Amino acid sequence: MSSSPTPPSTPAAESLVPAAHAEPVALAVPAAAAEPAAPASAPASERSAGRPAARPAKFPDGPVPDPAGSREEHRIRTFHARRGRVTDAQAGALERHWAEWGVELDGSPLDLGKLFGDPSLPIVLEIGFGMGDATARMAADDPTTGILAVDVHTPGQGNLLNLADQYGLTNVRVANGDAIVLLRDMLPPESLSGLRIYFPDPWPKAKHHKRRMIQPEFLALVAPLLRPGATLHCATDWEPYAEQMLEVLSGSRDFTNQYGDGYAPRPDFRPMTKFERQGLAKDHIVHDLLFTRR
Numbered sequence: 001m002s003s004s005p006t007p008p009s010t011p012a013a014e015s016l017v018p019a020a021h022a023e024p025v026a027l028a029v030p031a032a033a034a035e036p037a038a039p040a041s042a043p044a045s046e047r048s049a050g051r052p053a054a055r056p057a058k059f060p061d062g063p064v065p066d067p068a069g070s071r072e073e074h075r076i077r078t079f080h081a082r083r084g085r086v087t088d089a090q091a092g093a094l095e096r097h098w099a100e101w102g103v104e105l106d107g108s109p110l111d112l113g114k115l116f117g118d119p120s121l122p123i124v125l126e127i128g129f130g131m132g133d134a135t136a137r138m139a140a141d142d143p144t145t146g147i148l149a150v151d152v153h154t155p156g157q158g159n160l161l162n163l164a165d166q167y168g169l170t171n172v173r174v175a176n177g178d179a180i181v182l183l184r185d186m187l188p189p190e191s192l193s194g195l196r197i198y199f200p201d202p203w204p205k206a207k208h209h210k211r212r213m214i215q216p217e218f219l220a221l222v223a224p225l226l227r228p229g230a231t232l233h234c235a236t237d238w239e240p241y242a243e244q245m246l247e248v249l250s251g252s253r254d255f256t257n258q259y260g261d262g263y264a265p266r267p268d269f270r271p272m273t274k275f276e277r278q279g280l281a282k283d284h285i286v287h288d289l290l291f292t293r294r
Contacts, residue, residue, distance in 0.1 A: 062094040062098045062102070063094070063098060063102060063104070063154060063157055064104060064176070066177070067106040085155065086154055089158070089159075089162050090154075090155050090157075090158025090161075091158060092162070093159075093161035093162035093165060094154075094157065094158045094161060096161075096165070097161045097165060098161070101161060101172070102157070102173075102174050102176060103115065103148070103173055103175040103176065104175075104176055105150070105176060105178060105179070105181045105182045105186065106177070106181070107185040107186060108185075109185075109186055109188075110182070110186040110187060112146070112148070112191055115148075115173055116146045116171070118146075121144075121171070122145050122146065122193035123145070123148055123191065123192055123193055124145055124146070124147050124192065124193055124195065125147075125148050125150065125179075125182075125194070125195050125196070126148070126149045126150065126195075126198075127150050127179045127195070127196070127197050127200075127213075128151055128198070128200055129149040129150070129151050130153070130156055130275075131159045131160070132149065132156050132157075133159075133273070134198070134270070134271045134273055135147060136160060136163035136164065136169060137271045138271065139171050139172045140167055142171075142269070143169075143171050144171075145194075146171045146172075146173070147171060147172050148173050149172060149173070149174055149175065150175040150179045150182060151174075151175075151176070152176065152177065157174050161174055180221070183221050183222055183225060184221060187225050188225075189224050189225060190225065190226065191225055191227075192226050192230060193227055193230050194231045194232070194233070195222060195226060195230070196233050196234075197213065197214070197232075197234045198233075198234070198235045199236055199237065199275070199276075200213045200214070200236065200241075201213075202238035202240070203241075204238065204241075209244075212241060212244065214234060214244065214248050214249070215248060219248065219249070220254075223252070223254035223255070226293040227293065228293055228294065229292060229293060230292070230293040231258075231290060231291070231292060231293075232249070232255060232290075232291045232293065233267075233270070233290050233291075234249075234289045235286065235287065235288045235289070236286070236287055237276065237279040237284040237285065237286045237287075238284070239284075239285050239287065242263070245287075246262070246263065246287075246289060249291050253294075254293060255292065256292045256294055257289075257290075258291060259290060263287045263289060264288040264290040265288070267288060270288070
């Protein structure tokens with residue numbers, strides 16, 4: 001990525017659209033044996049060969065609707081893939097950069113060092129990045145950390161790629177598909193230096209609580225992939241969900257609360273978004289939770 005304008009200042013980040021109500025991932029449930037995976041170095045089109053996923057006509061070289069064919073799996077899901085309206089700028093970014101900076105979550109083993117071009121670069125996984133504004137801001141603020149950002153929202157994927165191009169961010173990669181496939185099938189143990197889950201869908205109705213992402217099964221899946229000392233950072237403006245997050249995380253033997261037995265103060269490195277300000281204006285209470293992998 002070539003030199004480019006200075007990244008936007010923090011005030012500009014206030015107009016960000018958060019990861020919040022992007023589409024979170026599904027809870028981990030053991031799946032049937034997958035077909036043999038192609039080498040991680042193979043092009044996404046080859047790695048997805050034989051899987052029931054047709055590329056959208058508008059983006060023949062862009063993200064596919066269902067890279068892992070995961071619609072065949074029978075498990076509780078916390079997201080629905082959304083295409084949405086894609087602007088010309090987002091479409092252009094997808095066409096120009098997906099082959100280089102995009103990742104299809106098709107179940108093939110993923111070499112993060114090769115993906116980012118630096119085996120020594122610490123990688124933080126972000127699940128659900130919305131339109132990507134906050135992700136780009138954090139990437140610009142900390143160029144020594146790679147961010148693997150996962151979502152299924154095509155406009156957001158295009159927007160984040162466009163921001164990465166515009167501001168010369170070399171430390172962002174955009175992953176398309178179900179993050180559970182990534183966590184379950186594609187990453188080696190202790191390959192992540194952090195995990196960020198900001199404003200996941202709170203599924204407020206009691207009958208939908210089983211769809212919430214932060215569950216004991218999810219922590220059991222992700223814990224082996226985090227290096228000792230890695231930070232798991234969650235944020236939500238839905239207080240009942242914050243209470244559940246705190247209970248589930250506190251009950252895990254794999255994580256330690258960085259702030260005793262309560263919530264963390266809002267960290268400066270997490271950009272304030274327009275969505276978050278709207279929530280605060282409605283008297284929502286935003287809670288951050290910072291836990292360390294033991």
